Amino acid sequence: MKPTATLAPVAVTMGEPAGIGGELTLKAWQARRSAAGALAFFAVDDPDRLRRVAQRLDLAVDTVEIATPAEAPGIFAHALPVMAQPLAVPDQPGHLDVRNAGAVIASIERAARLARDGSASAVVTNPIQKKTLQAAGFPHPGHTEFLAALGGAPGRPADVVMMLACRTLRVVPVTIHVALRRALDILSTDLIVQAGRIAADAMRRDFGLEAPRLAVAGLNPHAGEGRTMGDEDADIVAPAVAALRAAGIDATGPLPPDTMFHEAARARYDLALCMYHDQALIPIKTIDFAGGVNVTLGLPFIRTSPDHGTALDIAGTGAADPSSLLAALDMAADMAHRRALRAIAA
Structure with a gap:
């Protein structure tokens, strides 16, 4: 599906200045600048940093500073539009500096604000170094939780889930950036149902699936195997599947996690609802490490x-x-294109 020219450009955040985010942004612009139907994007970044990265790596990319996203489409074909977010100190590849944490956080905040007010059609975030941000006082476990706070009402984060998607698989972990022991403690029927509802709504709204099929993974080996390997699947997961089905969602499970992700099994569902972080991320990163996309649903x-x-x-x-x-x-x-079409139809 190709976006229309009427869509606002996409905001791309800085990410960790010592990492590969700047290089990725420059290379993405090179790949998209002349691509037919490609939606323009702009970087919320330090222009001097991007120039240093381009010079360091001998990348033929010019940058032009912009004051508003509306300027980006007219510039995109010949230069990378950049909304300036200066670093506190110059970046050094591979060397983290907590003094730049404020600029990283501000880049995400500005991009989210522009997307909320419609100036940007979407936010695409470059990877962050969570430990460095947290050392500077960042209170969130990761991007997903921070964006939930930015997308919600004051004092109440939005109800969101993290989805990882590639061409042949979509996965949603019910528990995310917590230790495995903690994930087992907080997993509940209500949490699974909430994740399933958010995922199903997003599949309809943003992915064109009017009747999405959800495969719900069991927690224990063989989905508990009749309580011989734990009671959680019978007492927590199965009631969640029943509740989702009662809500009109095509949900199946709990399914044995070790047989859910081979090619034939993946053809039977549109999204896999997994119980913890690695249960979801290991299969998708194995199937398509280079092409996987992290999506925050519910914003x-x-x-x-x-x-x-x-x-x-x-x-x-x-x-x-x-x-x-x-x-x-x-x-x-x-x-963004699907949301625009839905808005027109409404």
């Missing part, structure tokens, strides 16, 4: 992201692969 604006980290070990070498960022840009554009 009042569209947010996608590459499904990988900051890659400090290769920062500044020119080895970063922009495939996941390009996939995130494409998915954001498709989602």
Whole structure:
């Protein structure tokens, strides 16, 4: 699905300055600047940093500072539009500096604000280094939780879930950035139902699936195997599946997690609802590590992201692969187009 020219451009955030985010943004612009039907994007970033990255890696990318997103489409074909968000200190590839945490956070906040007011059609976030942000006082476990706060009402975060998607698989972990022991403590029927409802709504609104099929993973080996391997699947997961079905959602499970992700099994559902972080992320990163996209479902604006980290070990070498960022840009554009069509139809 190709976006229309009437859509606002996409805002791309800075990400960790010491990582590969700048390189990805520059390479993505090179790949999209002349692509037919591609939606323009602009970077919320430090223009000097991007120039340093381009010079360091010998990337032929010019940058032009903009004051508003509306300027981006007219510039995009010949230069990367940049909304300036200066760093506190110059970046050094592979070397984290907590002094730049404020600029990273501000980049996300500005992009989210522009998406909320319609100036940007979506937010695409470059990877962040959570530990560095938290050392500067950042109170959130990760992007998803921060965006929930930015997307909600004052004092009440939006109800969101994290989805990872590639061409042949979509997964939603019910519990996200918590230790496994903590995930087992907080998993509940209500939490599973909430995640399933948000996911099903998003599949209809943003992905064109009017009757999405949800496969719900069991928690224990063999989905508990008749309580011989734990009671959680019978007492927590199965009631959630029943509640989702009672709400009119095509949900199946709990299913044995070890047989859910082979090719034939994936053809029987549109999204897998998983009980904890790695249960969801291991299969999708195995299937398509370079092309996976992280999507936050349930926000009042569209947010996608590459499904990988900051890659400090290769920062500044020119080895970063922009495939996941390009996939995130494409998915954001498709989602924005579908929302626009729904708004017109309404």
